[in-house]
Amino acid sequence: MAKVLVATEKPFAKVAVEGIQKIVEEAGFEFALLEKYTSEEEFLKAVADVDALIVRSDKVTKNVVEAAKNLKIVVRAGAGYDNLDLEACSAKGVVAMNTPGQNSNAVAELALGMMVYMARNSFHAGTGAELRGKKLGIHAYGNVGRYVATIAKGFGMDVYAFDPFVTAEAMEKEGIKVCQSVEELYSTCNYVSLHIPANDKTKKSINFDLLSKMPKGGVLVNTARKEVIDEEGMVKIMESRPDFKYLSDIEPANAAELKEKFADRVFFTPKKMGAETAEANINAGLAAARQIVGFINNGDKTFQVNK
Numbered sequence: 001m002a003k004v005l006v007a008t009e010k011p012f013a014k015v016a017v018e019g020i021q022k023i024v025e026e027a028g029f030e031f032a033l034l035e036k037y038t039s040e041e042e043f044l045k046a047v048a049d050v051d052a053l054i055v056r057s058d059k060v061t062k063n064v065v066e067a068a069k070n071l072k073i074v075v076r077a078g079a080g081y082d083n084l085d086l087e088a089c090s091a092k093g094v095v096a097m098n099t100p101g102q103n104s105n106a107v108a109e110l111a112l113g114m115m116v117y118m119a120r121n122s123f124h125a126g127t128g129a130e131l132r133g134k135k136l137g138i139h140a141y142g143n144v145g146r147y148v149a150t151i152a153k154g155f156g157m158d159v160y161a162f163d164p165f166v167t168a169e170a171m172e173k174e175g176i177k178v179c180q181s182v183e184e185l186y187s188t189c190n191y192v193s194l195h196i197p198a199n200d201k202t203k204k205s206i207n208f209d210l211l212s213k214m215p216k217g218g219v220l221v222n223t224a225r226k227e228v229i230d231e232e233g234m235v236k237i238m239e240s241r242p243d244f245k246y247l248s249d250i251e252p253a254n255a256a257e258l259k260e261k262f263a264d265r266v267f268f269t270p271k272k273m274g275a276e277t278a279e280a281n282i283n284a285g286l287a288a289a290r291q292i293v294g295f296i297n298n299g300d301k302t303f304q305v306n307k
């Protein structure tokens with residue numbers, strides 16, 4: 001009997017775990033759960049006899065893949081799979097998947113929520129500003145970017161996007177003004193919302209030069225990955241531009257320094273929480289379980305991210 005482990009340092013909502021268990025058991029597989037683990041050792045022990053693994057941002061390292069002797073499939077219940085060692089998976093013939101789109105709306109709502117929070121003086125007394133009529137740049141028009149655009153249009157924002165992997169025609173059809181370069185996006189928009197993955201090309205790519213192109217009062221919103229920010233460049237722009245603001249769902253390594261120096265111009269959630277809604281947990285968790293059943297029973301490799 002195939003054994004499916006849900007290993008989540010940051011647990012899914014209970015209702016999502018119950019849904020995953022139901023799908024796994026109805027397929028005739030064994031269900032196992034490891035939540036809030038505190039060491040890699042615990043994780044390594046739990047994967048020893050599993051055939052399939054569901055994780056969130058949990059690091060599926062070479063160690064984990066090698067310790068999981070029977071592993072055939074790992075599904076990252078979410079979008080970004082920078083936490084999976086794809087090379088190690090491929091070397092062992094393990095199929096790696098994500099569940100694209102399933103938690104996107106939750107992340108998008110948080111991005112807009114943070115924008116409102118900052119525009120209204122962190123909900124302190126005093127005159128704030130409105131989002132209506134402001135220019136919002138979507139940096140990468142994928143699943144989350146599209147939800148952000150839809151909600152922002154509801155706010156009456158003027159939405160721009162840059163994404164070399166999406167055609168101008170597709171974006172224009174959805175009412176988006178297309179930028180030809182990342183520089184054009186940043187120099188045009190009052191707000192920029194980041195939706196790029198963390199990889200060798202994007203890490204530290206959001207740097208001083210790019211941010212300094214933003215108009216006066218520029219706001220960067222990061223619900224993507226902290227690795228894409230050049231942290232030194234961020235300190236530099238905050239120091240040289242007293243009008244610049246930075247909102248992030250992911251506490252950067254230099255969060256303490258930024259909060260101390262620029263208290264009213266930065267906001268960081270205490271723990272990454274973009275996808276922390278019951279709806280997103282259910283959507284992504286159940287999709288992951290169904291993908292595992294489809295793969296084990298029918299060899300369905302839709303959403304495979306390692307080749």
Ligand code: 3PG
Pocket residue numbers: 010056057058077078079080081103224272273274275276
């Ligand atoms: C994702 O890539 O899907 C999001 O960053 C959510 O990550 P999480 O599952 O760790 O909340």
